[in-house]
Amino acid sequence: xxxxxxxxxxxxERIPRKADDLSEWYTQVCLQxxxxxxxxxxxCIVLRPYGYAIWERICAEFDRRFKATGHHNAYxxxxxxxxxxxxxxxxxxxxxxxxxxxxxxxxxxxRERLALRPTSEVIIGTMYAKWIQSHxxxxxxxxxxxxxxxxxxxxxxxxRTLEFLWQEGHTAHATREEAAExxxxxxxxxxxxxxxxxxLAVIAGRKSESEKFAGAEATYAIExxxxxxxxxxxxxxxxxxxxxARAYDITFTDADEQRKHVWTxxxxxxxxxLGGVIxxxxxxxxxxxxxxxxxxxxxxxxxxxxxxxEVAAAARALQAELAGVCRVQLDDxxxxxxxxxxxxxxxxxxxxxxxxxxxDLEEDVVTLVRRDTLAKxxxxxxxxxxxxQVLLREIQxxxxxxxxxxxxxxxxxxxxxxxxxxALQAQRGYVLAPWCERAExxxxxxxxxGAVTRVLAQPxxxxxxxxxxxxxxxxxxxxxxxx
Amino acid sequence: xxxxxxxxxxxxERIPRKADDLSEWYTQVCLQxxxxxxxxxxxCIVLRPYGYAIWERICAEFDRRFKATGHHNAYxxxxxxxxxxxxxxxxxxxxxxxxxxxxxxxxxxxRERLALRPTSEVIIGTMYAKWIQSHxxxxxxxxxxxxxxxxxxxxxxxxRTLEFLWQEGHTAHATREEAAExxxxxxxxxxxxxxxxxxLAVIAGRKSESEKFAGAEATYAIExxxxxxxxxxxxxxxxxxxxxARAYDITFTDADEQRKHVWTxxxxxxxxxLGGVIxxxxxxxxxxxxxxxxxxxxxxxxxxxxxxxEVAAAARALQAELAGVCRVQLDDxxxxxxxxxxxxxxxxxxxxxxxxxxxDLEEDVVTLVRRDTLAKxxxxxxxxxxxxQVLLREIQxxxxxxxxxxxxxxxxxxxxxxxxxxALQAQRGYVLAPWCERAExxxxxxxxxGAVTRVLAQPxxxxxxxxxxxxxxxxxxxxxxxx
Numbered sequence: 001x002x003x004x005x006x007x008x009x010x011x012x013e014r015i016p017r018k019a020d021d022l023s024e025w026y027t028q029v030c031l032q033x034x035x036x037x038x039x040x041x042x043x044c045i046v047l048r049p050y051g052y053a054i055w056e057r058i059c060a061e062f063d064r065r066f067k068a069t070g071h072h073n074a075y076x077x078x079x080x081x082x083x084x085x086x087x088x089x090x091x092x093x094x095x096x097x098x099x100x101x102x103x104x105x106x107x108x109x110x111r112e113r114l115a116l117r118p119t120s121e122v123i124i125g126t127m128y129a130k131w132i133q134s135h136x137x138x139x140x141x142x143x144x145x146x147x148x149x150x151x152x153x154x155x156x157x158x159x160r161t162l163e164f165l166w167q168e169g170h171t172a173h174a175t176r177e178e179a180a181e182x183x184x185x186x187x188x189x190x191x192x193x194x195x196x197x198x199x200l201a202v203i204a205g206r207k208s209e210s211e212k213f214a215g216a217e218a219t220y221a222i223e224x225x226x227x228x229x230x231x232x233x234x235x236x237x238x239x240x241x242x243x244x245a246r247a248y249d250i251t252f253t254d255a256d257e258q259r260k261h262v263w264t265x266x267x268x269x270x271x272x273x274l275g276g277v278i279x280x281x282x283x284x285x286x287x288x289x290x291x292x293x294x295x296x297x298x299x300x301x302x303x304x305x306x307x308x309x310e311v312a313a314a315a316r317a318l319q320a321e322l323a324g325v326c327r328v329q330l331d332d333x334x335x336x337x338x339x340x341x342x343x344x345x346x347x348x349x350x351x352x353x354x355x356x357x358x359x360d361l362e363e364d365v366v367t368l369v370r371r372d373t374l375a376k377x378x379x380x381x382x383x384x385x386x387x388x389q390v391l392l393r394e395i396q397x398x399x400x401x402x403x404x405x406x407x408x409x410x411x412x413x414x415x416x417x418x419x420x421x422x423a424l425q426a427q428r429g430y431v432l433a434p435w436c437e438r439a440e441x442x443x444x445x446x447x448x449x450g451a452v453t454r455v456l457a458q459p460x461x462x463x464x465x466x467x468x469x470x471x472x473x474x475x476x477x478x479x480x481x482x483x
Numbered sequence: 484x485x486x487x488x489x490x491x492x493x494x495x496e497r498i499p500r501k502a503d504d505l506s507e508w509y510t511q512v513c514l515q516x517x518x519x520x521x522x523x524x525x526x527c528i529v530l531r532p533y534g535y536a537i538w539e540r541i542c543a544e545f546d547r548r549f550k551a552t553g554h555h556n557a558y559x560x561x562x563x564x565x566x567x568x569x570x571x572x573x574x575x576x577x578x579x580x581x582x583x584x585x586x587x588x589x590x591x592x593x594r595e596r597l598a599l600r601p602t603s604e605v606i607i608g609t610m611y612a613k614w615i616q617s618h619x620x621x622x623x624x625x626x627x628x629x630x631x632x633x634x635x636x637x638x639x640x641x642x643r644t645l646e647f648l649w650q651e652g653h654t655a656h657a658t659r660e661e662a663a664e665x666x667x668x669x670x671x672x673x674x675x676x677x678x679x680x681x682x683l684a685v686i687a688g689r690k691s692e693s694e695k696f697a698g699a700e701a702t703y704a705i706e707x708x709x710x711x712x713x714x715x716x717x718x719x720x721x722x723x724x725x726x727x728a729r730a731y732d733i734t735f736t737d738a739d740e741q742r743k744h745v746w747t748x749x750x751x752x753x754x755x756x757l758g759g760v761i762x763x764x765x766x767x768x769x770x771x772x773x774x775x776x777x778x779x780x781x782x783x784x785x786x787x788x789x790x791x792x793e794v795a796a797a798a799r800a801l802q803a804e805l806a807g808v809c810r811v812q813l814d815d816x817x818x819x820x821x822x823x824x825x826x827x828x829x830x831x832x833x834x835x836x837x838x839x840x841x842x843d844l845e846e847d848v849v850t851l852v853r854r855d856t857l858a859k860x861x862x863x864x865x866x867x868x869x870x871x872q873v874l875l876r877e878i879q880x881x882x883x884x885x886x887x888x889x890x891x892x893x894x895x896x897x898x899x900x901x902x903x904x905x906a907l908q909a910q911r912g913y914v915l916a917p918w919c920e921r922a923e924x925x926x927x928x929x930x931x932x933g934a935v936t937r938v939l940a941q942p943x944x945x946x947x948x949x950x951x952x953x954x955x956x957x958x959x960x961x962x963x964x965x966x
Contacts, residue, residue, distance in 0.1 A: 037610060037613070037614075039559065039560045039606065039610070040564060040567060040606070040609050041560050041562045041563070041564055041597065041606075044560040044561075044562060045560075046557065046558070046559050046560065046610055047557055047558040047559075048557055049555035049556065049557045049625060051557075052555070052556045052557045052558055053555065053556070055558075056556065072532035072535070072536065073532065073535045073536070073539065074529065074530055074531055074532045074534075074535045075529070075530040075535055075538075075648060076522065076529050076530075077522045077524050077527035077528075077529065077646055078527075078599075078630055078632070078646050079524045079527060079645075079646065080524070081523065081524060084523060096590075097589065097590055098589060099588070099589075100585050100587070100588040100589075101585065101586065101587040101588070102583050102584065102585050102586075102599065103584065103585075103586045103587060104583065104584040104586060104596075105582070105583040105584070105634040105645075106580065106581060106582075106583075106634030106635075106636070107579075107580055107634075113587075114524065116561075116585065123522065123523070123524075126523050127520060127522070127529055130520070131520075136818075142532060146630075147561055147629075147630065149561070151588040151589030151590075152589075153589070162562075162588075163560055163561050163562065165558060335619075
């Protein structure tokens with residue numbers, strides 16, 4: 001056994017069963033599939049090439065949609081002077097505890113501390129104040145791809161790291177209505193990418209007061225349900241009202257010649273959503289990637305028993321042909337066994353494995369193995385390309401369909417306190433219940449069950465009462481524990 | 484005159500003639516063409532949407548070539564613990580004076596200061612030590628797109644900023660020869676993008692000892708000549724030998740079962756190269772963009788004198804047709820005059836302006852105006868698409884051809900001390916001269932003329948003596964002042 005073989009063999013074996021220890025399973029999949037590694041700095045990870053290749057595809061899917069909805073990318077500084085950060089009171093209160101500060105530079109102590117951006121409303125708002133004069137300058141629709149820093153205590157790969165990669169959209173509008181539309185439009189983009197690209201069935205809606213973004217009037221989010229019954233907030237879109245416009249003096253002369261404050265929004269998705277993909281779709285063999293974001297959608301593994309040359313040549317020809325319709329890798333290493341390769345590519349989540357051996361050659365067929373179900377099928381060589389296209393689509397669709405079924409079967413609708421508390425304590429998934437929208441009630445629910453509201457779905461039925469406290473219900477809310 | 488009109492009108496007028504004040508011309512083009520703006524943090528800029536759209540294209544051109552040469556992207560942390568940074572002595576000495584330090588995070592003083600990466604050899608080397616075991620793990624070919632921080636005193640948009648965007652390649656190899664090949668390969672990629680994409684005729688070669696990267700055995704660079712006779716270092720590629728491998732303990736078991744240190748390289752290009760494009764190609768009317776990186780390669784400006792509806796419809800049809808062969812914008816705003824638009828799009832460097840007015844409609848022609856030469860041509864409507872494709876290619880090629888002529892005519896070959904000093908003091912461009920390679924001599928030349936070596940071209944002729952000090956010459960070196 002070679003060095004590399006020994007290492008990876010052990011690696012696969014170190015992954016526990018998903019149902020036995022989700023947390024350790026998750027960490028080991030991140031590490032052993034070489035998505036990420038721990039860095040020599042507390043709470044930070046390295047996004048390794050394989051993980052980055054997935055992230056790059058996720059970014060491209062978002063970026064394409066941001067551009068199609070009229071947004072432009074830009075880049076703003078990492079540093080925010082302390083005095084500037086301090087202007088929007090709620091925002092400061094929310095973020096100050098998590099800020100990292102630069103106090104020294106170029107061998108000198110700085111006169112003013114510089115925050116590393118935990119988010120960029122402040123620095124971008126300051127520039128908008130400079131750029132916006134007239135209603136003709138509106139809307140401003142800008143997105144930034146950047147690293148941000150939040151000094152968290154407990155960290156986990158992708159889900160919570162001191163530094164992370166994300167995108168943050170920041171827009172300014174002449175009216176509240178336009179801003180509100182923008183917030184919903186981008187929430188829709190997030191939902192679309194989550195479902196159509198990442199195959200994650202999400203719930204979407206407004207956050208409660210206590211869960212909203214620091215400085216926002218309203219926050220909307222998409223949430224994905226994880227196997228342990230916890231929800232993962234995977235994207236947020238904020239109506240900032242005129243809060244930042246007032247704090248950073250962002251005004252414009254309207255058509256009626258009046259000077260007015262703009263209405264701003266912001267919205268963001270981070271590499272956390274990749275954590276959601278790993279946790280939601282993976283299985284005991286490792287990662288399961290939706291074809292849309294898989295760096296390799298298929299891997300051709302020749303089986304060298306006899307006739308090595310013929311099999312190798314056939315595998316190369318097959319790879320070349322498949323390359324016309326998908327991203328396909330050929331693994332013709334001779335130092336590894338086919339069985340070892342099967343494990344490796346399953347661990348790494350490649351959607352389809354293509355096996356071709358001497359017997360397949362004789363019979364003029366190849367074997368396709370789906371990663372998601374591990375189902376095998378033998379396909380006539382002449383139809384492989386055609387079948388691959390269909391199969392990749394099927395896998396993508398099936399992953400989403402299963403995610404939807406999973407979400408729906410693990411959403412329990414309850415109206416009564418006892419059932420409500422029992423359902424939350426059971427921690428199987430979402431509990432959808434009429435709720436009063438009182439912060440105090442949410443705190444009590446959290447104390448009793450560990451769960452909070454995730455999103456508020458729709459107005460409660462006429463006359464309904466809060467499942468927990470019995471006060472008049474205002475909304476139907478999804479409750480769950482969360483990451 | 485509308486608000487926006489007033490603002491931009493003034494804007495154009497604020498740009499001085501390029502020959503009168505290059506420095507102010509440069510700054511004003513960056514600001515008025517809306518490439519960048521000053522941020523509310525000393526020495527930092529905002530890369531505005533128009534500038535970002537150009538940068539995005541430059542990045543894509545590099546990224547494509549990095550991938551084609553076998554490199555993979557990844558992302559490493561922003562933070563480098565002080566103790567880790569301190570291990571490679573020369574590297575520390577070179578970068579320590581420019582480091583920004585995080586000393587506080589999450590409301591607490593950190594036990595160890597964290598440097599914000601000025602470059603990532605240290606953090607990446609640390610990970611390579613962990614990842615590399617066997618010769619089968621080599622080479623490792625990784626690139627990172629990231630922001631880095633260098634605490635500079637004097638700053639200018641793109642050319643020198645406290646925080647900047649760049650890419651940094653970091654590779655590890657089993658042998659010195661492979662590493663040396665990699666360094667030359669990436670220098671070649673830099674040269675190719677500079678010339679074929681950015682239309683910058685560069686010189687390429689090894690840097691002198693005093694100009695090389697801190698911690699490198701040898702640094703190679705491409706340099707572009709600016710209109711004021713100064714050279715701009717636009718990309719560097721370093722042979723790091725085994726310096727970082729020893730400092731960070733990056734070893735592998737070779738095929739002969741011996742444990743050996745790897746050979747590493749690094750190479751980087753930053754948004755500085757965009758500064759070079761602006762300064763080299765622009766003119767008194769503003770920016771001149773090579774078509775390959777122009778966000779809009781052409782802009783259609785309808786001339787509304789009479790028959791507004793017909794002209795508008797014809798302009799729309801023209802834009803739709805041209806969109807099949809190039810990135811084309813239609814500027815059919817009615818609140819701005821055609822003349823105002825001409826100025827605006829010239830300021831922003833759009834390679835081709837397409838004018839279409841009532842007379843053109845009658846005669847079934849359109850007028851094309853090249854941004855680089857301002858030459859006009861009337862083209863039969865039926866041939867516009869075809870002509871546009873050719874014209875964009877011509878502009879791209881002509882920009883490079885002019886850049887080559889400019890570089891060559893401003894390169895003076897001298898062999899004698901008096902002529903050498905006079906040429907350098909005249910500051911017209913490069914002075915190519917036999918040189919002894921002594922650091923002391925380079926210091927003396929700098930003291931006398933302000934110039935240093937930019938790159939070392941080839942071995943000096945047998946028996947040649949240093950143009951400055953008369954010692955035996957070892958190389959022919961390009962001297963110039965630099966940015």
